[in-house]
Amino acid sequence: MIQRNRLIALAAAALAVPAILSGCAASSGSSGDSDKLSIVGFSVLKTANEPVTAAFQKTDAGQGISFTTSYGASGDQARAVIGGLHADEVHLSLEPDMSKLVDSGDVDKSWNQTPTHGILTDSVVVFLVRKGNPLNIHGWDDLVKPGVKVITPNPESSGSAKWNILAAWAHAANARGGSAAKAQDFVTKLLHNTIAMPGSGADALASFLAGNGDVLLAYENDSIEARASGEDVDYVIPDDTLLIQNPAAVTTDASPAAQDFLDFQLSREGQTLYAEAGFRPVISGVDAHVRGAETPSDPFPKVKTLYTLDKDFGGWSAADPKYFDDQDGIITKIISGLNIGS
């Protein structure tokens, strides 16, 4: 009798194998499907992309196109694509993650030869504070005052954290009488005031919103989104801060509709939708009322001194190894020098 039961069990298993392989509930899309677009993006794009994909589907080029999406930390997403995750378009937090895809052959090296140099959305580094800004944080120097509890994601495990640290560096290096040595000193002081360095920007934001710390180094768009969702926070744009540029590109084996989608995202309509999600437009002439911004009718005030990676750091290909190399990066060394045990 056991033989019969065993046979039944084996038969069930045998039938199940094709079921698993066809992946009835869970499966990844196949490449080359011309009416499916697979978007791989960084975490906060989940909410931002919903109106954009919906609007695209209403256009001629977007008729009948369905979307597969995957959102997560920018580095995780880049690694997934390199590991074989099918993507028609990738939209990441920072250029070094895109460069990894160029190296792996997933993105063509001409990806940034576009009018916007491959950038799809912009933001700036801001300080997210408790509602009403009780500690009166207005500038970078306020962050290193004694007793101020700072949260920032760890640049060693979070690509997006690199923007924060470089912004701090740029402030101290470019201030009147500034220098690389002063910058080193400033970043060190800042990290001494840091009470938490979660592994990703999203975790840092979650930690801050759960009540930890006095100020979070954050992206403006995350901050706007938080306020639009009803969180009791305010954000401060310091007089000098760094421009955050999120690159996007169509992959080498993308379906043709992907380029149409990217064009749409860069159009006035697309950029307006991204603006409403808190991202600074990369084209001119975009006017948006942005819920969640400190001043919804003037959501993206001009920053007095806006640093950029290209102008102030010589571009990512120079800056990434110089500041963040595993062994010799300037910031890496500052972090490993934090071993003070206090």
Added chain:
Amino acid sequence: MTAAVLGQDTRAVGRGRPGVRSTLTPGAGLGLGIAMVWFSLLVMIPLAAIVATAGDEGWHGYVDTLTNPQTWAAIKLTVGQSLLVTGVNVVMGTMIAWVLVRDRFWGKRLLDLVIDIPFAMPTIVAGLVLLGLYGPGSPLGINVSNTRTSVTLALAFVTLPFIVRTVQPVLAELEGDVEEAAASLGARRLTILRRIVLPAIVPAIAAGAALSFARAISEYGSLVLLSGSLPFKTEAVSVRVLSFIEGGDRTSAASLATIMLGVALAVIVALDVLQRRVARRG
């Protein structure tokens, strides 16, 4: 579990001493073969891949990883906290198992159910609720977030069931006659506990402790929001591995992983040796 199964001397690991019989029947042999194929595909080969990747730079790679001060701090924190929590679990777990088996009170069934909850919770949820209760918004006024205590707390949470569940069935199977005989011969309670009950449950405690330690050193999800992952202070090994991967340094990630595997194996084996020594004496 290892402890319960092993009937041979620890030193013969993997060498197949002459004289180790195989009592496998053809059917059992086939079963073992199939099981081993699956086990290899699932565990052994991926583990081999990790060790191979770690070995890309030879011993040099391991040394570099261990001597990196930040990594070393993470290892110290993780192993230290895991040992601490395992110690706490040995005491509390045994106590809880005792209460479940030998005590009787209203609500005992509820206690029994609650013990298994850490198994039932996705680790991120565990982190969220612990943060809510023992973080900035704590109704108890206890805020341990971003401190080492938060690591202890998270690890204690996820490892709670292990020793309880290994000791409970053994305690339940203990026959009362030996204890009663000892009592009738005039032995005091403490002596009975020490000489009769304890040796019987030490193997179970050791097995549970091994699992508790293993589970603690690998914890990740619940630490994410609760511990703050501050380098040198509250950064666990799993976060460090993630940093290596993010930096493109798979070799260091794999070395660190291999080192932790070694630590886990060492503790598993040590606990096994310990419990056998106690059993031999008892």
Added chain:
Amino acid sequence: MVELSTPVKWIVRLLALAYVFFLVGWPMITLAQRTFADGWSSFTVAFSDPDVTHALLVTVEISAWAVVINTLFGVGMALLLVRYEFPGKRVLSAFIDLPMSMSPVVIGLALMLVYSGRYGWFGPTLEAHGLVVIFNSPGMIMATCFVALPLVVREVVPVLEEIGDDQEQAARSLGANAVQVLRRITLPAIKWAVVYGVVLSLARSLGEFGALKIVSGNLTGQTQTAPLVVEQKYNNFAQGEAYALSFVLVLISVLCILVVSLLRPQEPRP
């Protein structure tokens, strides 16, 4: 049976209860509070999102497969380890416990190193023959099996040890063959250990997060599992929905454990 003196008994009881209450009990109450902070609306909003319901389905399906595989492996392996001798047995049994000691980040990395369609040891060959492991169900099932692997074995082995093989030997001497012994004597004896192991495996599988994050690709509406949705919702300021989904996940596991505990015959000890 030795009885503790009354004061000691009370101390032990209170310590045990207090520990469990402050460590697990109250956090559970907190979970319930946060889930129901807005009444049932968190549930209605969460479950009207097709991504959420799909993710729950994926989680249940993947977990079911992992539990079945782990149970077959677990019972078989327990029998082999306790009732037979063979070279390498002790090494094997130590290695079976190892998955518990691996951080999910490492598990994900290990599976990628072997099964990634691009750079894995076996991945490209498998994909060339149509078997996509990573970012697909097989990989997700494997990752889930990996994390829950020791659970069934661990439950069954002590019981097999405890009951001894006298009955089995007796049956064999009376002429029963191996299969009959297995079916009539061994399996019924370990029934509750297996059931409990299954329930624990299920609970662990439903909650797996870290390894699946890496191996699933987190494809919305496709390979995204419920715990991954919980994280996404929480990070996208939909905390209510995150808690609702978490509550459901925990509830499923707790119900299974509860049912088993109610059905299980009471322990014979007073």
